[in-house]
Amino acid sequence: MRNKGIAFDLTPLLDVILILMFIILVQGHGQVERAQTAAASSETDRRAIAAALDATRAENEALSSDNDTLRRQMGARNAVLDNSATIAISVETADEGRMLRIETEGQGVRSIPIRWEDRNSAANELRAALTQGVKAAGDQPVYLVFVFDRNEIYQTDYALVRDALQACKSTPHVYTVEVDAAESRSAD
Numbered sequence: 365m366r367n368k369g370i371a372f373d374l375t376p377l378l379d380v381i382l383i384l385m386f387i388i389l390v391q392g393h394g395q396v397e398r399a400q401t402a403a404a405s406s407e408t409d410r411r412a413i414a415a416a417l418d419a420t421r422a423e424n425e426a427l428s429s430d431n432d433t434l435r436r437q438m439g440a441r442n443a444v445l446d447n448s449a450t451i452a453i454s455v456e457t458a459d460e461g462r463m464l465r466i467e468t469e470g471q472g473v474r475s476i477p478i479r480w481e482d483r484n485s486a487a488n489e490l491r492a493a494l495t496q497g498v499k500a501a502g503d504q505p506v507y508l509v510f511v512f513d514r515n516e517i518y519q520t521d522y523a524l525v526r527d528a529l530q531a532c533k534s535t536p537h538v539y540t541v542e543v544d545a546a547e548s549r550s551a552d
Contacts, residue, residue: 449501451494453529454511455521462521464490468497478521490528498538506538513545 452467455478464476464486476489498506508529512522529540 448505448507449497450507450509451497452509452511453490453494453525455517455525457516462518464521464525466490466493466497468493468500471497471500478524483520483524487524487528490525491531494528494532498532498535501537503537506535507541508532508538509541509543511543511545515546 449469451469452465454465456463456465456475458475460477462478464478466474466476468474474493476486476493478486494508510525510529512525526542532538533540
């Protein structure tokens with residue numbers, strides 16, 4: 365069979381192929397741009413994560429150092445507590461009236477009523493209880509801790525406890541501590 369003079373014009377086909385190639389190139393360029401944007405975003409995220417990780421490591425090291433310091437302090441505190449006696453004194457208001465509360469290690473809690481008409485009896489009972497606690501401790505250091513709230517305590521009650529503490533303080537291994545609960549709450 366012979367070609368009978370039919371001529372095929374491939375120019376429109378070539379135009380279609382070129383248009384398709386242009387569309388493919390444009391889409392490919394868009395994908396490359398999206399990939400570059402994603403890579404830049406990924407790099408920014410990686411840097412942010414690395415910075416956060418570095419900050420967390422620094423915070424962890426600081427906390428570890430603080431933890432070591434607290435562990436040493438707690439060890440020292442426990443050594444003091446294991447080799448000493450503590451007697452806590454406080455003034456409370458109960459249904460029966462104001463009471464002196466004495467907490468001694470190993471001896472429990474003792475309450476002494478404070479009456480306006482017979483304050484000497486409360487003072488004598490407090491001194492006797494403190495003296496008994498100091499004698500029970502033997503040669504160990506004894507910490508007499510008076511815990512009060514300056515906004516709640518009467519001046520006369522404060523003076524009563526302070527005088528009893530001063531009387532016990534003459535013993536060589538007895539130490540007194542006053543803790544104002546109102547002051548500790550305001551520090552928080």
